Amino acid sequence: EAEVAQSPRYKITEKSQAVAFWCDPISGHATLYWYRQILGQGPELLVQFQDESVVDDSQLPKDRFSAERLKGVDSTLKIQPAELGDSAMYLCASRPPGSGIGTGELFFGEGSRLTVL
Amino acid sequence: SQKIEQNSEALNIQEGKTATLTCNYTNYSPAYLQWYRQDPGRGPVFLLLIRENEKEKRKERLKVTFDTTLKQSLFHITASQPADSATYLCALDKGSGNTPLVFGKGTRLSVIA
Numbered sequence: 001e002a003e004v005a006q007s008p009r010y011k012i013t014e015k016s017q018a019v020a021f022w023c024d025p026i027s028g029h030a031t032l033y034w035y036r037q038i039l040g041q042g043p044e045l046l047v048q049f050q051d052e053s054v055v056d057d058s059q060l061p062k063d064r065f066s067a068e069r070l071k072g073v074d075s076t077l078k079i080q081p082a083e084l085g086d087s088a089m090y091l092c093a094s095r096p097p098g099s100g101i102g103t104g105e106l107f108f109g110e111g112s113r114l115t116v117l
Numbered sequence: 118s119q120k121i122e123q124n125s126e127a128l129n130i131q132e133g134k135t136a137t138l139t140c141n142y143t144n145y146s147p148a149y150l151q152w153y154r155q156d157p158g159r160g161p162v163f164l165l166l167i168r169e170n171e172k173e174k175r176k177e178r179l180k181v182t183f184d185t186t187l188k189q190s191l192f193h194i195t196a197s198q199p200a201d202s203a204t205y206l207c208a209l210d211k212g213s214g215n216t217p218l219v220f221g222k223g224t225r226l227s228v229i230a
Contacts, residue, residue: 004160033217040126042206042220043161056217091160104210105151106218108160 002026006092006109014117018080021112024073025094031055033106034067034077035091043091049075082116089113119145121221123207129227130197138192138224140207147209150183150190151218155204164205165192197228 005024013019025032030051035043046065048056051072060067064083069075079086090113093106124139140150148169153161167174167183167190174181180193194201204225208218 035220040222042121042222044220045217048217093160105163105166106153106161106208108162111158111160113158 004109016081023092029094031095037089123221136194140190149210
């Protein structure tokens with residue numbers, strides 16, 4: 001069964017360092033999301049892509065976070081510099097095409113757990 | 118501002134009983150509502166979707182209701198099993214194109230044998 005791939009699964013870094021997360025969505029899924037989930041909270045959207053274009057990055061802290069999906073397939077989320085408050089699970093999700101009519105469940109990856117010391 | 122509330126952070130029930138989880142929302146008009154299951158350290162997994170014009174949806178031991186007047190969805194697991202222990206997230210979908218889902222905090226369900 002096709003899955004959303006994410007790496008690394010775990011990352012420990014010191015504050016002020018740079019970190020990067022990678023996501024490979026299910027083949028054919030044009031819509032890709034990055035969510036951040038703090039322990040005990042629900043996922044919160046950081047950025048949404050449609051193919052290679054950013055659709056919504058209104059909640060992305062652009063002073064330190066960046067995201068790209070250059071060829072409209074896999075995506076990278078970067079944080080530089082990392083701060084203590086960035087410790088969280090970073091989840092990537094993709095959505096099948098033709099999902100604009102309420103049939104669009106999200107397929108999540110296993111997430112990347114970031115700990116900033 | 119938009120607000121999604123799931124009734125409690127944690128819910129403990131006895132095996133075999135029906136678990137009922139609540140999702141309430143304000144300042145939002147979702148066209149669809151989705152429920153996900155999340156195990157510790159894992160990504161959420163889709164369970165059910167219900168549309169605003171549907172009152173009830175069932176899948177095996179799961180049942181979801183959606184009341185747009187009360188702005189509430191109820192999620193039921195009948196004949197609960199210890200394997201049902203997980204966090205359950207509700208998510209709202211405006212349904213206009215590929216708008217992102219907005220998630221609640223989740224309810225952590227523990228089914229005790």
